[in-house]
Amino acid sequence: MTAKNAFYAQSGGVTAVINASACGVIETARLHSVRIGKVYAGRNGIIGALTEDLIDTSRESDEAIAALRYTPSGAFGSCRYKLKSLEANKREYERLIEVFKAHDIGYFFYNGGGDSADTCYKISQLSETMGYPVQAVHVPKTVDNDLPITDNCPGFGSVAKYIATSTLEASFDVRSMAKTSTKIFVLEVMGRHAGWIAAAGGLVEDHGIPVMILFPEIEFDQERFLAAVKQKVEQHGYCTIVVSEGAKYPDGRFLAEQGTRDAFGHAQLGGAAPVVANMIKDATGYKFHWAVADYLQRAARHLASKTDVEQAYAMGRAAVQFALEGHNAIMPTIKRVSQDPYRWEVGEAPLSEVANVEKFMPREFISEDGFGITPVCKDYLIPLIQGEDYPPFEKGLPKYVTLKNVAVEKRLPAFEI
Amino acid sequence: MTAKNAFYAQSGGVTAVINASACGVIETARLHSVRIGKVYAGRNGIIGALTEDLIDTSRESDEAIAALRYTPSGAFGSCRYKLKSLEANKREYERLIEVFKAHDIGYFFYNGGGDSADTCYKISQLSETMGYPVQAVHVPKTVDNDLPITDNCPGFGSVAKYIATSTLEASFDVRSMAKTSTKIFVLEVMGRHAGWIAAAGGLVEDHGIPVMILFPEIEFDQERFLAAVKQKVEQHGYCTIVVSEGAKYPDGRFLAEQGTRDAFGHAQLGGAAPVVANMIKDATGYKFHWAVADYLQRAARHLASKTDVEQAYAMGRAAVQFALEGHNAIMPTIKRVSQDPYRWEVGEAPLSEVANVEKFMPREFISEDGFGITPVCKDYLIPLIQGEDYPPFEKGLPKYVTLKNVAVEKRLPAFEI
Numbered sequence: 001m002t003a004k005n006a007f008y009a010q011s012g013g014v015t016a017v018i019n020a021s022a023c024g025v026i027e028t029a030r031l032h033s034v035r036i037g038k039v040y041a042g043r044n045g046i047i048g049a050l051t052e053d054l055i056d057t058s059r060e061s062d063e064a065i066a067a068l069r070y071t072p073s074g075a076f077g078s079c080r081y082k083l084k085s086l087e088a089n090k091r092e093y094e095r096l097i098e099v100f101k102a103h104d105i106g107y108f109f110y111n112g113g114g115d116s117a118d119t120c121y122k123i124s125q126l127s128e129t130m131g132y133p134v135q136a137v138h139v140p141k142t143v144d145n146d147l148p149i150t151d152n153c154p155g156f157g158s159v160a161k162y163i164a165t166s167t168l169e170a171s172f173d174v175r176s177m178a179k180t181s182t183k184i185f186v187l188e189v190m191g192r193h194a195g196w197i198a199a200a201g202g203l204v205e206d207h208g209i210p211v212m213i214l215f216p217e218i219e220f221d222q223e224r225f226l227a228a229v230k231q232k233v234e235q236h237g238y239c240t241i242v243v244s245e246g247a248k249y250p251d252g253r254f255l256a257e258q259g260t261r262d263a264f265g266h267a268q269l270g271g272a273a274p275v276v277a278n279m280i281k282d283a284t285g286y287k288f289h290w291a292v293a294d295y296l297q298r299a300a301r302h303l304a305s306k307t308d309v310e311q312a313y314a315m316g317r318a319a320v321q322f323a324l325e326g327h328n329a330i331m332p333t334i335k336r337v338s339q340d341p342y343r344w345e346v347g348e349a350p351l352s353e354v355a356n357v358e359k360f361m362p363r364e365f366i367s368e369d370g371f372g373i374t375p376v377c378k379d380y381l382i383p384l385i386q387g388e389d390y391p392p393f394e395k396g397l398p399k400y401v402t403l404k405n406v407a408v409e410k411r412l413p414a415f416e417i
Numbered sequence: 418m419t420a421k422n423a424f425y426a427q428s429g430g431v432t433a434v435i436n437a438s439a440c441g442v443i444e445t446a447r448l449h450s451v452r453i454g455k456v457y458a459g460r461n462g463i464i465g466a467l468t469e470d471l472i473d474t475s476r477e478s479d480e481a482i483a484a485l486r487y488t489p490s491g492a493f494g495s496c497r498y499k500l501k502s503l504e505a506n507k508r509e510y511e512r513l514i515e516v517f518k519a520h521d522i523g524y525f526f527y528n529g530g531g532d533s534a535d536t537c538y539k540i541s542q543l544s545e546t547m548g549y550p551v552q553a554v555h556v557p558k559t560v561d562n563d564l565p566i567t568d569n570c571p572g573f574g575s576v577a578k579y580i581a582t583s584t585l586e587a588s589f590d591v592r593s594m595a596k597t598s599t600k601i602f603v604l605e606v607m608g609r610h611a612g613w614i615a616a617a618g619g620l621v622e623d624h625g626i627p628v629m630i631l632f633p634e635i636e637f638d639q640e641r642f643l644a645a646v647k648q649k650v651e652q653h654g655y656c657t658i659v660v661s662e663g664a665k666y667p668d669g670r671f672l673a674e675q676g677t678r679d680a681f682g683h684a685q686l687g688g689a690a691p692v693v694a695n696m697i698k699d700a701t702g703y704k705f706h707w708a709v710a711d712y713l714q715r716a717a718r719h720l721a722s723k724t725d726v727e728q729a730y731a732m733g734r735a736a737v738q739f740a741l742e743g744h745n746a747i748m749p750t751i752k753r754v755s756q757d758p759y760r761w762e763v764g765e766a767p768l769s770e771v772a773n774v775e776k777f778m779p780r781e782f783i784s785e786d787g788f789g790i791t792p793v794c795k796d797y798l799i800p801l802i803q804g805e806d807y808p809p810f811e812k813g814l815p816k817y818v819t820l821k822n823v824a825v826e827k828r829l830p831a832f833e834i
Contacts, residue, residue, distance in 0.1 A: 010593070013594070014590055014593045014594065016586075044596035044597065045597075047596065047597065071589070072586050072589055072590065073586070073589035073590045073592065073593045074593035074594075075593075077592075077593055077595075077596055078593045078594055079594075079596055079597040079598070080594075080597050080598050081597055161813055161814075164813070164814055165719055165814055165815060166713045166716075166717070168814055168815065168817070169433075169489050169490070169712075169713070169716035169717055169718060169719065169815070169817075170711075170712040170713055170716050172488070172489055172490035172716060172817060173431055173489065173490045173712045173715065173716040174712065175490065175494075176427070176431045176490045176491035176492075176494055176495045177430070177431065177491075177494075177495055177496075177497075178494075179460075179461035179462075179464065179494055179496055180461065180462075180464065180496040180497050180498055181496070181497045185712060187713075203813075203814065204814075207814070207817075207819075208819060271691060271709075273709075274688065289711050289712055290709070290711060291708075291709050291710060291711035291712060291713050292690075292707065292708050292709045293708060293713065294587075294706050294707060294708035295586075295587040295590045295591065295602060295706055295708060296583045296586070296587055296604075296708050296710065296713075298590065299583075299586035299587050299589060299590040300583070300586055301586060302582055302586065302720055303719055303720070305813065382812050382813055384813075385812075385813030385814070386812070386813045387813070388807070388810055390805070390807070393804075393805055395799050395802075395803070396578055396581070396620075396722065396799055396801075396802030396803045396804070397578075397581055397582055397585055397620065397621075397624070397802070398582060398585065398586070400585070400586075400589060400624075402624075402625060
């Protein structure tokens with residue numbers, strides 16, 4: 001049996017720990033050099049495969065690959081690009097096969113979320129439909145935590161830890177200022193369709209913080225919301241609100257789309273947080289501050305969850321192991337086997353059941369009034385944010401690695417995407 | 418000589434390390450119980466003194482006081498309240514003297530920025546003008562780093578570390594996505610008049626990141642800015658922009674102005690990031706993301722600078738020592754005595770020279786084009802963000818202390834402020 005090369009690519013929004021999965025893939029492949037030759041990474045995700053823009057990861061030292069474990073972002077570049085169905089776009093699949101053949105690629109590892117699982121599933125079908133043998137394994141990744149079957153998704157635990165910590169810290173701040181100044185703090189977090197990240201903000205309730213969560217899963221009831229905020233301020237002197245970017249009015253419009261105006265009558269630009277903050281100000285007069293965490297939350301490797309880093313690495317390692325065992329069209333998963341003490345193990349899911357399925361917050365994770373999380377949700381979340389895993393620092397800043405990313409020589413004509 | 422009690426209060430916007438200064442004051446006072454009786458903290462700053470709402474810190478355990486060192490925010494509450502001049506508001510000064518007399522207070526420690534230094538200076542003059550002996554020492558604190566004489570201000574080093582780290586992490590993120598998605602990332606940071614915090618974002622340049630800074634000190638030149646952004650994206654594929662909330666158009670309008678003012682009469686800002694991001698989008702079509710760090714930056718004790726924590730503590734300790742040595746109307750300062758290796762010691766400054774003086778970024782700290790920082794600025798900044806000083810964690814979150822804050826029994830009639 002001769003060694004086949006492997007292709008690895010990162011897809012969609014990157015996270016604090018997607019490179020830890022890359023580290024798991026590459027380090028595990030290096031341990032099995034008899035069966036896996038080189039790991040070629042797609043420059044900017046699947047686009048790198050289509051354009052034959054491959055990165056030779058064998059040119060990176062063991063130290064550089066090890067440093068991926070604590071480096072946020074996508075070390076090889078990511079992309080937002082979804083392959084159409086085989087029927088609709090045979091040309092791209094044929095091109096992928098050409099590239100795979102030209103570089104003797106027999107393993108395909110795709111590191112992404114729901115859309116990427118769909119792409120990976122399509123690739124996995126190449127063997128049958130186009131007669132080219134390739135084993136495709138999806139490596140789960142998404143801060144949104146919305147993949148099915150797996151208990152949680154690598155990337156989520158770290159963003160949840162960051163949001164819970166930031167909410168706690170900012171709430172302590174507003175509590176200090178509330179007597180004469182700010183009484184309302186609004187933090188906007190990611191999660192276009194699922195409220196998992198927003199839910200993490202609810203963990204500060206156990207630290208005595210009056211907090212309200214606005215989930216995408218719960219229709220926004222402005223009147224009830226404002227009454228509840230007012231009640232919390234009257235009781236505690238202040239209130240923290242964590243709003244998902246995906247929070248919606250009953251008619252389906254995002255809160256962030258609502259065109260509010262500032263004191264000068266200028267239209268306010270973007271963001272659910274300023275919309276919510278101004279809405280409260282208009283109704284109550286309370287002074288507010290708001291923050292939009294945006295990329296900060298998903299890139300915050302300095303505050304990664306140790307559990308998350310370990311799981312991200314394990315998913316990369318398991319993907320290679322599954323491929324070596326002959327599997328195709330699957331995704332390793334995280335199985336929670338015990339709650340207290342928390343224990344997990346690696347499971348597997350068929351890609352046909354993962355692709356294009358979104359997992360929302362179960363209703364029983366959201367409090368009855370729709371503005372908080374339940375004890376069962378806290379039990380779910382807490383193990384995922386457990387443990388710290390600090391990167392090394394140099395001159396006061398994290399010492400993250402930037403790879404050389406040496407290109408593999410092209411063997412094919414150019415391809416327009 | 419009998420022991421006099423001390424009054425300590427926190428003023429203005431709180432920081433990640435103002436409680437470390439409180440810790441320094443209280444622990445040092447406890448070491449000198451022969452001369453300092455109890456430390457009474459003002460609940461919600463100077464308002465606590467006016468309303469005789471004092472907190473008896475002797476009711477807190479040594480462990481709780483020690484935990485202040487790693488707890489962000491203002492443990493006793495802060496306020497935005499500036500005393501008028503003695504001539505304009507004799508009533509409040511008379512009230513303060515009544516409260517000081519009623520509780521045998523001979524030491525006044527006020528922990529704040531420029532406005533607070535002014536209040537502290539006024540209090541220091543009570544001895545002479547109103548015949549009541551009190552020693553007033555100001556403990557410097559401000560994330561804005563805009564106090565004069567002192568080399569830097571406690572609170573700044575930690576926010577600088579947070580902003581530099583966050584800018585680095587988010588820039589790695591946008592670099593990953595730039596091929597098919599986001600090319601522009603805009604981070605809005607604090608700094609109403611002085612660009613020190615924004616400057617910290619410039620430190621990522623040494624990590625290969627194309628970054629542009631918009632300082633309050635430099636008039637915003639939209640045309641030149643957009644041309645420079647375009648050039649950076651063409652060269653690097655992406656660009657990060659760090660914009661100070663205080664960035665201004667040539668006519669003096671803030672990019673972010675919302676039209677509301679705080680209790681000191683300062684314009685309340687927020688929202689420069691979406692303005693800048695949309696401006697770039699309109700001119701170039703580049704896809705953008707933006708974040709507003711707001712309270713997250715000044716509350717981020719989880720990423721505090723070790724240097725900053727040590728200096729904050731030392732300022733609190735020195736304030737007590739100065740008072741014991743008989744000083745009045747002064748502020749301990751940080752003196753940089755050596756650059757490499759960085760060494761600093763405690764100095765002192767007369768409050769008459771500190772009050773109401775703002776220190777801006779020197780022009781030689783800003784690059785010639787106005788959009789970056791110079792090597793001399795980097796030399797200034799790097800020691801201040803040096804070292805990590807992580808808080809303890811429990812269940813995945815920092816274990817910050819909330820004090821009991823037991824009230825001292827009132828001895829005076831109520832007072833309306």
